[in-house]
C-alpha cells in the first residue's frame with residue numbers, strides 16, 4: 013500500500029494525518045474543496061481516488077453546531093463511499109467519535125450524524141475501519157462546549173478522556189495500513205478529566221488569567237462517564253502535562 017487519500021486533509025486533524033502519512037513515505041492525495049474535491053456535490057472525488065489504496069475520512073462537512081448537521085454529513089459520506097466503491101479503493105477509514113454508540117448521546121444531533129454515518133460505512137460493503145476517537149486536548153476551547161468572552165470562559169462540564177490530535181492522526185494512518193483490522197475500534201487518551209479542568213490548564217499554559225465558569229452540559233451522558241474509554245479501547249499518550257510541555 014502506498015497511495016492514501018485524506019478527506020478533510022486541510023482541517024485541524026487532516027493536516028496532522030497528511031504529516032504522518034508523508035513521514036511513512038506514503039503518496040498522499042488531499043480531498044477538500046480547496047484541492048478540487050467536493051464531498052457535498054461529489055465533484056472531483058472519483059478522479060482523485062484513481063489508484064488509491066486507502067482513504068481516511070476526517071472531513072467536517074457543514075457546521076457541526078447547525079440545527080441540522082446530519083444531512084450534509086450523510087450526503088458527503090455517501091458521495092465518498094460511492095466514489096471509493098467505484099474506484100475499488102481497498103479500505104475506507106472513518107474518523108468517528110467515542111460516545112456516538114450511546115443511545116442517549118444520539119439526542120445530540122452531531123453525534124447522531126456520526127452514528128448514522130458509521131451505519132452507512134458498515135452497510136457499504138467496502139472493507140472499512142471505523143475509528144471512534146475521544147475528544148482531543150485541542151477540544152479545550154472547542155465552541156461546541158466552550159464559549160470564550162472578553163472576561164471569562166465558560167466550559168461545559170463534560171467528563172472525557174482526551175488524546176492528542178497528533179496521536180489520533182497516527183492511529184488513523186495505522187488503521188489505513190490495516191493495522192487495526194476491520195470493523196469498529198476506539199482510541200482514547202491516557203487519563204480521564206473534566207473539560208473545565210482541561211480548559212483551565214490550556215489557558216494557564218497561555219498565561220491567560222480569565223476565570224473558567226463551569227456549565228451543566230445539555231445531555232447527562234456528556235458528563236456522567238459515557239465518554240470515557242470503554243473496555244478494549246486503545247489508549248495513546250502523551251499525557252496532558254507532556255502535551256503542554258511539547259507546546260512550549
Ligand SMILES: NC(=O)c1ccc[n+]([C@@H]2O[C@H](COP(=O)([O-])OP(=O)(O)OC[C@H]3O[C@@H](n4cnc5c(N)ncnc54)[C@H](OP(=O)(O)O)[C@@H]3O)[C@@H](O)[C@H]2O)c1
Pocket residue numbers: 019020021022023024025026043044045046047049050051052053070071072073074076088107108109110126145146147148149150151154
Ligand atoms: N475535536 C475533537 O476533539 C474531535 C474528537 C473526535 C473526533 N473528531 C472529529 O474530527 C472531525 C474533523 O475535525 P477538524 O477539527 O479536523 O475539522 P476542520 O478543521 O473543520 O476541517 C474540516 C475539513 O473538512 C473539509 N471539508 C469541509 N467541507 C467539505 C466539502 N464539502 N468537501 C470536501 N471537504 C470538505 C475542509 O476542507 P475545505 O474547507 O477546503 O473543503 C477541512 O479539510 C470532526 O468533525 C469530528 O467528527 C473531533
